[in-house]
Amino acid sequence: MPPFDPELSVALESLGNGPRAPVTPENLAxxxxxxxxxxxxxTAEDLRADGRFEVAELSVPALRDGPDVTLVSVRPAGREGPLPLLYYMHGGAMIMGNAWSVLPRIQREWVLPLDMCVISVEYRLAPQTRYPGPLEDCYAGLLWATEHAAELGIDTDRVIIGGKSAGGGLAAALALLVRDxxxxxxLGQLLLCPMLDDRGHTFSSHQMSGLGMWDLISNETAWKALLGDRHGAADxxxxxxxxxxxxxxxxxPAFIDVGSAEMFRDEDVAYANAxxxxxxxxxxxVWxxxxxxxxxxxxxxxxxxDARDARTRWLRRLLTHSRSTEPRPAG
Known part of the structure; x- marks a missing residue:
């Protein structure tokens, strides 16, 4: 196996074995x-951070049968005019996580430094909701947000979708769905260690299983929760x-990052190559x-x-380039 970075190895060892225990069908609930x-x-009050941010929790209609979709919108306080949007999907292997927990870090690292807004989507989790429910939640929220861009203060020419792990996989799927x-x-897709392949047949998925924070047993449990009997099928x-x-x-354009010592390495590298x-x-x-x-x-x-800096540089470059290529007004 590729060796762990020394600083990361210390952090992993300090965590102990409990949080790293595999997720199985038996212990999933x-x-x-x-x-x-x-x-x-x-809470919304927490996210407002003493008035530095404007925060709204929104309930938007589903496009198909299903409950309304909750979106959490955050933007710098006092900013007039349309801002770029990062439409973000949280991680958690499609079976865990929530839309609120990811926001403080995004606010700190991107919302203020890049003068943009973020919407985090609370998609339904598996196995209570199987595919395509979570993806349709994400699409419904995105479509509603862009259709209501004027009231939300969103620049529809500068919408980036993104997510981490399962959220990165949802962002990749959403990019395909939007295209079709x-x-x-x-404008772009930010895919952070995305969860892309249900088959578990890559070399790294076996090479690194049980050695880091996520292994093949947990991954198979999560994919089966999402796909049910369709897991691993040809169609x-x-x-x-x-x-x-x-x-x-x-x-x-896509930004894709992944660790060299994790099971998603090969599927993520293959996706960039494709x-x-x-x-x-x-x-x-590949860190x-x-x-x-x-x-x-x-x-x-x-x-x-270094990883956070690279992501920020890509976002800044993408947003700057989009401004530089905007048509100039006549006259």
């Missing part, structure tokens, strides 16, 4: 209950598992010695800081 009880869920449905326009659609896509042409082979644009970072979720577990490690 208990793990979900524990996650719901212990994962941070800041034709609306709305997307799983790319909107469910983007690694299944055979045509990645016509997608917005984008290039389809004539698209992708920026790929040496990094395991899944490394920057969250060891945020002060040098490699974690």
């Amino acid at each position: 208990a793990r979900q209950e524990r996650d719901a009880a212990t994962r941070p869920r800041p 449905r034709g609306v709305p326009d997307i 799983v659609p790319p909107y469910a598992a983007p690694a299944r896509a055979t045509d990645l042409s016509g997608l917005p 984008i290039w082979r389809s004539g698209g644009q992708a920026e790929l970072h 040496p010695g990094a395991y899944h979720g490394f920057d969250g577990l060891a945020p002060q490690a040098a490699i974690s800081k």
Whole structure:
């Protein structure tokens, strides 16, 4: 196996074995209950951070049968006019997580420094809701947000979709869905260690299983929760598992990063390569010695800081380029 980065290795060892125990069908319900009880869920008042941000929790209609979709919108306080939007999907392997917990870090690292707004979507989790429910939640929220851009203060020419782990997989799937449905326009896709392939047949998925923060047993449990009997079948659609896509042409530019010492390494590298082979644009970072979720577990490690800086530079470059190519007014 590739060796872990020394700083990341210390953080991993300090965690102990409990949080790293595999998720299985037998313990899934208990793990979900524990996650719901212990994962941070800041309130709107918390997110306002003494008035530095404007925060709104929105309930928007589903496009198909299903409950309304909750969106959490955050933007810098006092900013007039349309701002770029990062439409974000949280991680948690499609079975855990919430839309609120990811926001403090995004506010700190991107909302203020890049003068943009973020909408985090509370999609339904598996196995209570199987594919395509979570993806349709994400699409319904995105479509509603862009259709109500004027009242939300969103610049529809600068909408970026993104997410981490399962959220990164949902962002990749959403990019495919938006391409094929034709609306709305997307400027870029930010895919952080995305969960893309339900088949578990890559070399890294076996090489790294049980050695970091996420293993093959947990991954199979999560995919089965999402896909049910369709898991591993030949006809799983790319909107469910983007690694299944055979045509990645016509997608917005992608940023993809992953650790060299995690099971998603090979599927993420292959996805970037498939984008290039389809004539698209992708920026790929493989962080040496990094395991899944490394920057969250060891945020002060040098490699974690480098990873966050690379993501911010890509976002800034994408947004700056979009401004520089806007048509100038006549006269």
